[in-house]
Structures are given as C-alpha cells and as structure tokens.
Amino acid sequence: MRRLLGILAISVSLAAVIFFGTGAVGDRGVTRVYYVGADEVDWDFVPIGSDVLSGNPVGQQYLVTGLRDTVIATRFKKAVYQEYTDSTFTQLKPRPPEMEHTGILGPILRGEVGDTIVVVFKNQTTLPVSVHPHGVFYDKDSEGAPYIDGTDDKHDDGVPSGEIHRYVWPVPERAGPGPNQPNSIVWPYHSHTREVKDVNSGLIGAMIITRDGMGDADGKPTDVDREFVMLFGAFIENTTNYTPENLRRYTGDTATIGPNGPRGFFRFGYAAINGFMYGNLPLSSMTMDEGDRVRWYLFSATSFDDFHTPTWHGHTVLINNRRVDVADLSGPLLMLTADMVADNPGVWEFHCHFGEHMEGGMTARYEVRAAGTP
Numbered sequence: 001m002r003r004l005l006g007i008l009a010i011s012v013s014l015a016a017v018i019f020f021g022t023g024a025v026g027d028r029g030v031t032r033v034y035y036v037g038a039d040e041v042d043w044d045f046v047p048i049g050s051d052v053l054s055g056n057p058v059g060q061q062y063l064v065t066g067l068r069d070t071v072i073a074t075r076f077k078k079a080v081y082q083e084y085t086d087s088t089f090t091q092l093k094p095r096p097p098e099m100e101h102t103g104i105l106g107p108i109l110r111g112e113v114g115d116t117i118v119v120v121f122k123n124q125t126t127l128p129v130s131v132h133p134h135g136v137f138y139d140k141d142s143e144g145a146p147y148i149d150g151t152d153d154k155h156d157d158g159v160p161s162g163e164i165h166r167y168v169w170p171v172p173e174r175a176g177p178g179p180n181q182p183n184s185i186v187w188p189y190h191s192h193t194r195e196v197k198d199v200n201s202g203l204i205g206a207m208i209i210t211r212d213g214m215g216d217a218d219g220k221p222t223d224v225d226r227e228f229v230m231l232f233g234a235f236i237e238n239t240t241n242y243t244p245e246n247l248r249r250y251t252g253d254t255a256t257i258g259p260n261g262p263r264g265f266f267r268f269g270y271a272a273i274n275g276f277m278y279g280n281l282p283l284s285s286m287t288m289d290e291g292d293r294v295r296w297y298l299f300s301a302t303s304f305d306d307f308h309t310p311t312w313h314g315h316t317v318l319i320n321n322r323r324v325d326v327a328d329l330s331g332p333l334l335m336l337t338a339d340m341v342a343d344n345p346g347v348w349e350f351h352c353h354f355g356e357h358m359e360g361g362m363t364a365r366y367e368v369r370a371a372g373t374p
C-alpha cells in the first residue's frame with residue numbers, strides 16, 4: 001500500500017511537472033502562433049532603378065561579382081516567407097508599418113523567455129523547403145534540416161510542396177539575452193532543406209527574443225522606442241532554386257551567359273540590405289524621432305561574400321557594452337544587437353564598410369526627425 005502511495009505521489013508530481021512545466025519554460029509564458037507561408041515572388045533589388053544616394057543611374061559594373069562588366073538583371077524570381085492571418089493561408093497579414101523596412105525578410109517572430117513560438121508553415125513553392133530556427137529550443141520534428149539523425153521525423157526537414165508542418169519552439173532562458181546583452185536579441189530562421197540555394201532564393205527571416213519580464217503583450221521589449229531589423233546579405237544568384245528559369249526570363253541570354261557560355265561567369269550576386277541596394281530601401285520606413293531609444297538587430301546571410309561591417313553615419317551605438325559606429329558581422333550568419341540614442345537629426349547613411357560592398361550598392365539611409373517635428 002505504501003509502495004502504491006509512493007507511485008501515486010510520483011505520478012502526481014510528474015503530471016504536475018508536465019502540466020505546469022519545470023519553471024524554466026512556459027511557467028507564465030504564452031504560446032505565440034504564426035501562420036507562415038513560403039511563396040514565390042518576383043523581387044527587384046533596385047526597384048527605383050537608380051542609386052538614391054548619388055542620384056546617378058546604377059553603375060552596371062557593380063551589379064555583378066565575378067564578371068564585372070556584364071549586366072545580368074536586378075529582378076529575379078525568389079521565394080520568401082510571408083505571414084498569413086490563419087490556417088487557411090488565403091489572407092496575407094499586413095506587415096506592421098514600423099516593420100516595412102524589413103524588405104525581403106520573412107515576418108518578425110517574437111517571443112519572451114518562457115513563451116513558446118509555434119510556426120504553422122505552408123510550403124506554397126514548387127520545391128520542398130523548411131523553417132530552421134536558431135537559438136530557440138526544438139525537438140527533431142521542429143528542426144527543419146535533413147540529415148541522418150536516427151529519427152523518423154522527416155516531414156519538417158523538407159516540407160513537400162503544398163503541405164503544412166507545425167514547428168514548435170519553446171523559448172528557454174538560453175534563447176534569451178545573455179548577462180551582457182540588451183533586453184532583446186535577434187536569431188535568424190531560414191530554410192535548411194538545400195540550405196545554400198534556399199537562402200540565396202530568399203527564404204530567411206528574423207526572430208526577436210526578449211528577456212523574461214521585459215516584453216509587452218506582443219513580446220516587444222519595453223525599454224526601446226524603435227526597432228530595426230537589418231539583414232546584410234549577399235544573394236548569390238547563380239546558386240538559387242530558380243537560376244535556370246531566372247536566366248531564361250530576365251537576361252534574355254541563355255546562349256552566352258552561364259558557366260559554359262562565351263560570357264560565362266563563375267558566380268554573380270547582389271550584396272543587399274534586406275534585399276535592397278543603392279539606397280532603394282525605403283527611407284520612409286527608416287525613420288525615428290530625436291531622443292528615441294533605438295535598437296538595431298543585425299545579421300548576415302550565409303554565402304562566402306557575407307563579411308560585413310555595418311556603419312552608421314551621424315551616431316554611435318552600444319554593442320555588448322562597447323561603443324562603436326561600425327559593427328562586426330565578419331562571417332556568415334552572425335548576429336548582433338546594437339542600441340542607439342537618436343541624438344542627431346538628419347538623413348544619414350547606413351552602409352557596409354567593406355569596400356566592394358559599399359561600391360556595389362550595400363547602402364541605405366535612415367532619418368532622425370528633429371524633436372517637435374509634426
């Protein structure tokens with residue numbers, strides 16, 4: 001009988017742990033559900049058609065790496081993550097106006113330490129793709145990467161065209177800001193089915209994780225007025241899921257462009273900020289007010305060309321308690337969070353300081369409106 005009571009007590013406490021959690025995750029957190037589709041779109045790196053910073057036409061020699069004096073195109077078919085309102089995936093959820101600057105990125109996914117992020121993902125592209133997160137906790141059915149791992153959880157690795165997969169990502173302490181970091185930090189998510197081609201195709205986005213107790217109802221950090229999420233990403237266009245089609249559709253030159261043609265290339269790509277080049281990232285979405293506490297979330301993409309040094313004109317930032325005006329993304333898929341106080345009204349350049357990228361259009365602008373501006 002005593003033994004039976006013991007087993008009963010263990011069962012009850014086990015059930016309590018399962019129901020209430022261990023205290024580390026989910027004790028007072030919420031579950032945040034996002035409906036994310038992967039969609040094929042046409043993307044233009046230079047939609048305005050000119051260099052907004054110089055007022056000049058875009059220098060064609062800079063559109064291409066590896067074959068500098070050949071124009072290929074600025075517009076390509078790509079795949080992007082987009083947010084939908086519900087599981088019918090019929091209605092796109094409008095992007096919050098303050099996040100218009102995120103360009104080619106997928107929706108910003110948010111969580112506070114203790115929450116659980118659920119991504120109901122529908123692949124509406126023509127090839128299997130996935131959603132692979134960084135930082136958050138995941139089991140094998142929510143990893144989104146195919147390799148031999150001794151499990152039968154394969155649906156998440158490459159969700160077949162037209163199918164839905166539910167990714168579940170708890171947000172434990174170790175996914176949140178470390179002791180020396182600000183109250184919210186950035187983690188990338190991206191497709192990892194054919195990682196290189198998928199990311200070059202455009203399937204990448206950002207997740208913001210806020211320290212426990214420091215988020216509002218939406219998980220946004222309460223200690224800043226304005227947030228910017230910036231991908232410094234070189235999209236290598238001859239290694240995407242759509243390269244043959246893109247060459248056919250947009251270059252009008254399948255005979256001579258290509259690895260074996262007389263104008264053959266080794267590789268060509270576009271060093272862009274959120275998928276925009278030459279200041280084409282809309283300035284109207286890069287605004288803040290004088291006095292604003294501004295948090296910049298920066299990360300790099302995954303190619304050989306992804307060595308970036310994001311630079312702010314007009315301001316300094318704090319990165320891990322170090323004051324700088326040039327940030328260090330010296331390698332693929334690095335991430336950092338920078339805090340700024342907007343104290344210098346004006347229109348300012350924000351660019352990569354890696355010479356080839358700077359000349360190659362990895363430039364944007366931001367605007368600080370003077371206090372009292374209506």
Ligand SMILES: [Cu+2]
Pocket residue numbers: 232271307308309352353354357358362
């Ligand atoms: Cu760069």
